Amino acid sequence: MRDRLAEIHDRAAQAVDPDAWHYLSRGAADGLSVSEAEAAWAHWRLRPRVLRDVSRVDTSVELFGSWATPIGVAPTAFHGLLTAEGEVATAAAAQRVGAPMVLSSRSTRLIEDVAAQIDGPWWFQVYLMRDRSITDRLIERAAAAGASAMVLTGDTPYVGYRAPNPAAARPIPLTAEQSLVNVADYLPDDGSDPWESIDQRPDQTLADIDRIARIADLPVIVKGVLRGDDALACLDAGAEGVWVSNHGGRQLDRALPTAVALPEVVRAVGGAAPVLADGGIRSGLDALTALALGAQAVFAGRPVMWGLAADGVDGATEVLGGLTDELRHVMGLAGVNSLAALERSLVAPA
Numbered sequence: 033m034r035d036r037l038a039e040i041h042d043r044a045a046q047a048v049d050p051d052a053w054h055y056l057s058r059g060a061a062d063g064l065s066v067s068e069a070e071a072a073w074a075h076w077r078l079r080p081r082v083l084r085d086v087s088r089v090d091t092s093v094e095l096f097g098s099w100a101t102p103i104g105v106a107p108t109a110f111h112g113l114l115t116a117e118g119e120v121a122t123a124a125a126a127q128r129v130g131a132p133m134v135l136s137s138r139s140t141r142l143i144e145d146v147a148a149q150i151d152g153p154w155w156f157q158v159y160l161m162r163d164r165s166i167t168d169r170l171i172e173r174a175a176a177a178g179a180s181a182m183v184l185t186g187d188t189p190y191v192g193y194r195a196p197n198p199a200a201a202r203p204i205p206l207t208a209e210q211s212l213v214n215v216a217d218y219l220p221d222d223g224s225d226p227w228e229s230i231d232q233r234p235d236q237t238l239a240d241i242d243r244i245a246r247i248a249d250l251p252v253i254v255k256g257v258l259r260g261d262d263a264l265a266c267l268d269a270g271a272e273g274v275w276v277s278n279h280g281g282r283q284l285d286r287a288l289p290t291a292v293a294l295p296e297v298v299r300a301v302g303g304a305a306p307v308l309a310d311g312g313i314r315s316g317l318d319a320l321t322a323l324a325l326g327a328q329a330v331f332a333g334r335p336v337m338w339g340l341a342a343d344g345v346d347g348a349t350e351v352l353g354g355l356t357d358e359l360r361h362v363m364g365l366a367g368v369n370s371l372a373a374l375e376r377s378l379v380a381p382a
């Protein structure tokens with residue numbers, strides 16, 4: 033899949049506006065975390081089992097819904113930059129593969145139009161916006177449209193510093209219609225800058241977990257956790273899952289790679305709740321490593337965006353389907369035929 037992904041990546045780079053490409057590719061500050069994320073998975077080695085019946089390898093998983101694969105779509109903003117159908121195309125690809133889809137609060141298509149593509153559950157990612165009532169309405173709409181969980185992103189009290197493209201006229205080449213599609217009806221009509229109402233809210237706290245769970249009447253997973261003690265604090269505050277992530281290296285540069293932080297979080301949680309993970313997942317081997325380290329599901333951010341940009345629904349389907357096929361293949365080679373059979377003893381530090 034790595035070769036195929038490299039090819040999709042290169043075609044995507046040619047297909048999209050250079051400023052959009054800069055937005056999706058860049059990391060925060062010096063870009064250390066973004067460049068470390070992929071390589072960190074290869075610091076683990078596999079300890080396969082032999083003579084296990086792997087004539088059928090099952091990748092299905094139950095996790096706030098039933099899925100054919102534990103490799104899902106991480107929430108990423110502004111898919112309208114990549115393909116005309118935006119998140120509607122992403123959802124169609126997730127539906128084809130049976131992958132969990134997490135819709136970003138910053139989508140460029142109506143929540144209801146995206147939900148209509150999926151015959152079953154999906155999850156909604158929550159950003160707490162300056163005007164709390166706008167966030168609350170988005171949560172209510174997502175729940176009404178069929179979301180089965182809320183993913184509260186905890187690592188973005190404000191957006192990390194990302195060097196601008198020196199040649200860019202605008203940091204993100206979005207139309208106002210794209211960026212405000214879900215919130216236009218709630219904005220003040222006094223001529224003020226709409227971003228003042230919907231910008232990130234820096235005073236978010238653990239108490240927001242319970243608040244969101246009550247508004248949605250759904251489980252809340254906290255995304256962006258990199259420490260065991262923080263995972264426990266989130267669970268104590270009412271979270272029903274934690275998601276290990278450094279936001280694709282776009283928030284706090286030098287934050288730990290997921291491949292390093294995941295074991296500490298899994299140990300601390302001790303099976304009390306699901307642990308999810310993202311960051312640098314580019315192959316079935318990366319996914320297998322994360323799942324054996326104790327993640328119940330893993331998510332791809334940029335690779336899905338590359339697929340969308342290169343080939344719309346078909347491209348995103350190829351990425352999700354290709355990663356899943358490769359996971360199935362390497363599970364068999366490791367001597368495991370179901371996700372339940374994956375366990376920590378299958379991996380060791382290099």
Ligand SMILES: Cc1cc2nc3c(=O)[nH]c(=O)nc-3n(C[C@H](O)[C@H](O)[C@H](O)COP(=O)(O)O)c2cc1C
Binds near residue numbers: 056137277280311312
């Ligand atoms: C262009 C872009 C936009 C993103 N937008 C969001 C977002 O709206 N909400 C969120 O929680 N995370 C967002 N993320 C972070 C992803 O959910 C995920 O943590 C990260 O992309 C995983 O790393 P990967 O790109 O190496 O797979 C974004 C990432 C990228 C690259």
Ligand SMILES: CCCCCCC(=O)C(=O)O
Binds near residue numbers: 109138191279
């Ligand atoms: C300028 C608004 C960016 C919204 C945050 C999207 C995101 O999480 C990311 O770019 O990363």
